[in-house]
Amino acid sequence: MSWFEVGAIILAGVWAGTINTVVGSGTLVTFPTLLSFGYPPVSANISNSLGLVAGGASGAWGYRHEIRSLRTLLVQLAPASFVGAVIGALLLLVLPPEAFEAIVPVLILLALVLVVLGPRLNAWAARQHAEQVTGPRFVVLIVGILLAGMYGGYFGAAQGVLLIGLMSVLLPNGLQELNGVKNVLGLIVNFTAAVVFLIVDPAQVNWAVVGLIAIGSFIGGVLGARIGRSMPPWLLRLTIVVIGVVAIVVLLV
Incomplete structure (x- = not known):
């Protein structure tokens, strides 16, 4: 591994x-x-998931003030994220690599659409808030968190966008509070998937890649929690779209 690659x-x-x-x-x-x-796609995805756990931890810690009053909600939602992550991680390991290479471009494309439509989706969702989340609405929330966890355990790109969109529709909390919840649930999913990968198929893990991404993502999580709200949303979306298109081209070619 060259210094440039590192x-x-x-x-x-x-x-x-x-x-x-x-x-x-x-x-x-x-x-x-x-x-x-x-790097092979499946090994890259697994090593990436392991490395990003560090960033999830620092990011969730950075939002600790926003989620301080939401511990009950997190206790309710965390099991769905956990179960979903286990299922998604096992699907990644059970399905053949060819299936992953075929599915991931579609998932990336879906993620990019969600990123581009994010502002309109959130604006619409803000008008749908209810003061209490009970009955069928709560069931839909739990099922949605479970499915988002499956998606995160399998691949993970735009899992945060999915979670924010879902919770914005079904929960009455402000966007920053929801972002804090999203960071905790994302950490649960990444950590759970990482444990599954280590137990079931440790040979797929490239520990050098894990360590490098962990170092970078931990720093990024701290930076994101401190200055993220001041970053222009259009620039983030543009960057994600450009990189996502490159990923699709790389996978297809």
Whole structure:
């Protein structure tokens, strides 16, 4: 591994950790970076998931003040994220690599559409808030969190966007509070998937890549929690779209 590759992966980790904390979709930075250096898609995805746990931890800690009053909600939602992550991680390991290579471009495209439509989706969702989340509405929330966890355990790009969109529709909390919840749930999913990968198929883990992404994403999580709200949303979306298109091209070509 060259020094250029080391530096590029660490910088991608910083970028991903920052974006994950602020918006989500950090995998759209690190995953294509790893592909560009020739790492196999499944191994790159697993190593990336492990490395991003560090950024999830620092990002969630940075939002600790926003989620202080939401502990009950987190206790209610965390089991769905956990179960979903286990299922998604097992699907990644059970399905053949060819299936992953075929599915991931579609997932990235879906993630990019969600990123582009994010502002309109959130504006619409803000008009749908109810003061209490009970009955069928709560069931829909739990099922949605479970499915988002499955998606995150399988691939993870734009998991944060999915979570924010879902919770914005179904929960009455402000966007910054929801972002804090999103960071905690994303951490649960990444950590759970990482444990599954280590137990079931440790040979797929590239520990050098894990360490480099972990260093970068931890720094990025701290930066994202501190300065993320002041970063222009249009620039983040544009960057994610450009990198996502590159990822799709790399996978298809």
